[in-house]
Amino acid sequence: QQQVKQSPQSLIVQKGGISIINCAYENTAFDYFPWYQQFPGKGPALLIAIRPDVSEKKEGRFTISFNKSAKQFSLHIMDSQPGDSATYFCAASRQAGTALIFGKGTTLSVSS
Amino acid sequence: DGGITQSPKYLFRKEGQNVTLSCEQNLNHDAMYWYRQDPGQGLRLIYYSQIVNDFQKGDIAEGYSVSREKKESFPLTVTSAQKNPTAFYLCASSFGPANEQYFGPGTRLTVT
Numbered sequence: 287q288q289q290v291k292q293s294p295q296s297l298i299v300q301k302g303g304i305s306i307i308n309c310a311y312e313n314t315a316f317d318y319f320p321w322y323q324q325f326p327g328k329g330p331a332l333l334i335a336i337r338p339d340v341s342e343k344k345e346g347r348f349t350i351s352f353n354k355s356a357k358q359f360s361l362h363i364m365d366s367q368p369g370d371s372a373t374y375f376c377a378a379s380r381q382a383g384t385a386l387i388f389g390k391g392t393t394l395s396v397s398s
Numbered sequence: 399d400g401g402i403t404q405s406p407k408y409l410f411r412k413e414g415q416n417v418t419l420s421c422e423q424n425l426n427h428d429a430m431y432w433y434r435q436d437p438g439q440g441l442r443l444i445y446y447s448q449i450v451n452d453f454q455k456g457d458i459a460e461g462y463s464v465s466r467e468k469k470e471s472f473p474l475t476v477t478s479a480q481k482n483p484t485a486f487y488l489c490a491s492s493f494g495p496a497n498e499q500y501f502g503p504g505t506r507l508t509v510t
Contacts, residue, residue: 328503335498387442
């Protein structure tokens with residue numbers, strides 16, 4: 287009930303391509319879904335987040351798609367660049383709940 | 399400069415010793431969190447605190463202790479009871495339990 291399952295574990299994309307990372311959750315009480323980007327040896331940085339009242343949110347090259355009925359959400363990185371090479375984590379939480387529940391992460395490598 | 403600071407960046411201890419990791423924030427956030435990160439495991443919640451003088455156990459609290467005497471500070475003690483303490487420790491803060499969490503740079507603890 288508390289898990290957030292993230293896939294794939296690793297991803298290699300060519301420069302200019304689209305990177306897609308998927309997450310699935312079980313707890314229907316979750317209502318906040320952020321994505322974090324982490325570079326080696328650094329703390330995660332909040333990238334973009336969505337709440338279930340919308341199906342899509344876009345910020346620059348980053349888009350979250352949210353499917354409430356399927357209990358899935360995904361991160362799309364358009365025009366992927368080598369500087370996007372990092373580990374990405376999805377997460378979820380309840381509005382009045384505790385802390386974030388994180389997926390296990392996806393390591394993205396963008397080849398030039 | 400506003401943000402979350404963690405010190406030290408690297409910490410080495412001998413087995414059997416307690417060690418305290420520092421986390422300070424000047425963002426005026428109410429909630430603070432400690433996560434542990436191991437390769438391929440994502441971020442796992444150790445403890446969190448929503449207000450001063452109050453804190454709750456996370457998923458992996460055994461062998462750890464915390465205090466929250468000031469709003470700005472949330473130190474984590476890794477005790478000798480923690481069976482596998484070597485890890486990357488991350489502190490985070492937010493305005494509330496489900497609001498955006500911001501992470502510090504992390505402390506890498508190595509116990510030999």
